[in-house]
Amino acid sequence: MPGDNPVIVKRVKKGGHDAHHxxxxxxxxxxxxxxxxxxxxxxxxxxxxxxxxKRGIADYFAAQSISQTSSGSGGVLxxxxxxxPGARSGGVVSVYEKTSPPAPSDPTHSKDNADRRGGxxxxxxxxxxxxxxxxxxxxxxxxSIQDGQFASAAESIRQAMQQMPDIAQLSRQxxxxxxxxxxxxxxxxxxxxxxxxxxxSDLMPYAKETLAAIAKIIDRLPNRISISGHTNGGxxxxxxxxxxxxxxxxxxxxxxxAGVDNDRIYEVAGKAGSEPLLPEDPDASANRRISIxxxxxxxxxxxxxxx
Numbered sequence: 001m002p003g004d005n006p007v008i009v010k011r012v013k014k015g016g017h018d019a020h021h022x023x024x025x026x027x028x029x030x031x032x033x034x035x036x037x038x039x040x041x042x043x044x045x046x047x048x049x050x051x052x053x054k055r056g057i058a059d060y061f062a063a064q065s066i067s068q069t070s071s072g073s074g075g076v077l078x079x080x081x082x083x084x085p086g087a088r089s090g091g092v093v094s095v096y097e098k099t100s101p102p103a104p105s106d107p108t109h110s111k112d113n114a115d116r117r118g119g120x121x122x123x124x125x126x127x128x129x130x131x132x133x134x135x136x137x138x139x140x141x142x143x144s145i146q147d148g149q150f151a152s153a154a155e156s157i158r159q160a161m162q163q164m165p166d167i168a169q170l171s172r173q174x175x176x177x178x179x180x181x182x183x184x185x186x187x188x189x190x191x192x193x194x195x196x197x198x199x200x201s202d203l204m205p206y207a208k209e210t211l212a213a214i215a216k217i218i219d220r221l222p223n224r225i226s227i228s229g230h231t232n233g234g235x236x237x238x239x240x241x242x243x244x245x246x247x248x249x250x251x252x253x254x255x256x257x258a259g260v261d262n263d264r265i266y267e268v269a270g271k272a273g274s275e276p277l278l279p280e281d282p283d284a285s286a287n288r289r290i291s292i293x294x295x296x297x298x299x300x301x302x303x304x305x306x307x
Contacts, residue, residue, distance in 0.1 A: 052148030146223075146296055150183035153217050153294070157185070160213045167210045174210065182223065182296040185214060187251075188277065188289040195290065201246035208254055214292065215258035223294045224266040227252050231273050232287035245270025251290045266295060 049057075154176040161171050173193065175186040187195050187210060195207040203211070218225065229248035231240040248268045256262045276287040 050148075050151055052151055056148060146182075147178065149221060150178055150294065153183060153221060154185075156217045157214055160217060161210070164209065164213060167206055167213065170206060170210055174214075179293070180296075181226070181293050183294040185218075185292045185294075186277070186289050187211070187292075189285045191285050194285070194288065196247055196250075196288075199243070201243065201250045203250055203254060211251060211254040212258040215255040215260045218255070218292075218294055219258075219260050221294060223264075223297055225255075225260070225264050226267045226269075226293040226295055227255075227265065228267075228269045228271050228291045228293075230271050230275060230277070230287060230289045230291065232276065232283050232285065233273055240272035241270050243270070244272045247290060251292065255292070 046054075157174070157176065158171065161174065162168055170193075173188050173190055173195075175188060177184055187207065189195055194204065196203055227248045229244035229246070229251070231244045233240065245268070248270055252265055252268050256265070273282060273287060276282050276284075277289060278284045278286055281287075
């Protein structure tokens with residue numbers, strides 16, 4: 001009716017959910033997703049590393065007077081430089097040479113050196129007990145260091161073969177394992193794909209390429225090398241001894257021509273059929289093979305010690 005106050009309806013438009021805190025939840029969610037990605041990446045890395053690599057990482061961060069490895073991984077590709085003495089630093093032997101003190105020439109001289117180092121010697125001029133414990137600790141660590149290097153070398157050989165199309169198909173004919181003597185690399189024959197010309201010591205072209213690829217990897221380690229040739233058909237066969245020895249020597253010539261120092265060859269032997277790969281089938285083609293062993297080296301004695 002005229003004179004009545006008009007009815008006013010006021011509608012308030014409420015802001016969206018983001019208006020209250022400006023989308024800060026998106027930043028928090030992004031941080032959460034990033035943390036989860038980092039966590040799962042860490043779990044994956046832990047799952048893919050070998051026990052030797054885990055030991056190397058633990059040793060790297062452990063507080064010790066002597067590091068068990070000169071790099072975080074302890075592997076053959078772990079940043080070591082191998083060459084001639086002076087350039088061949090970072091190898092297994094040089095770790096001991098750099099950490100071992102010089103042998104004392106007399107008790108007075110050794111006492112003076114110990115005083116300058118802040119250490120001490122006993123009445124007979126012997127090294128303190130802590131030094132002896134460190135030497136013993138290093139000797140115990142040497143096998144694990146070499147095992148880690150051998151594992152890295154084997155993996156490098158596998159990768160090198162996969163990257164070379166001409167010999168990638170031979171990966172099943174290269175068998176690598178660790179024995180009490182060291183890392184053993186065996187090149188075995190298969191039916192229709194021998195490593196040598198039948199009845200001779202002449203390497204097949206693909207066998208030469210395979211040995212050259214292996215030589216590039218084992219040249220990075222200082223260990224001595226043992227090479228042996230094997231045939232099938234039993235060790236009492238007429239010319240098997242000469243043939244297996246000639247094939248071992250042909251493998252030696254192949255790896256030395258690929259860059260391995262000839263002085264590292266410890267032995268070249270022909271074993272005929274005396275050590276078959278498949279004892280239950282002496283005539284199997286797999287028994288015809290070349291075995292290359294990177295020998296484990298004993299820890300070097302401290303300077304001045306007598307055997």
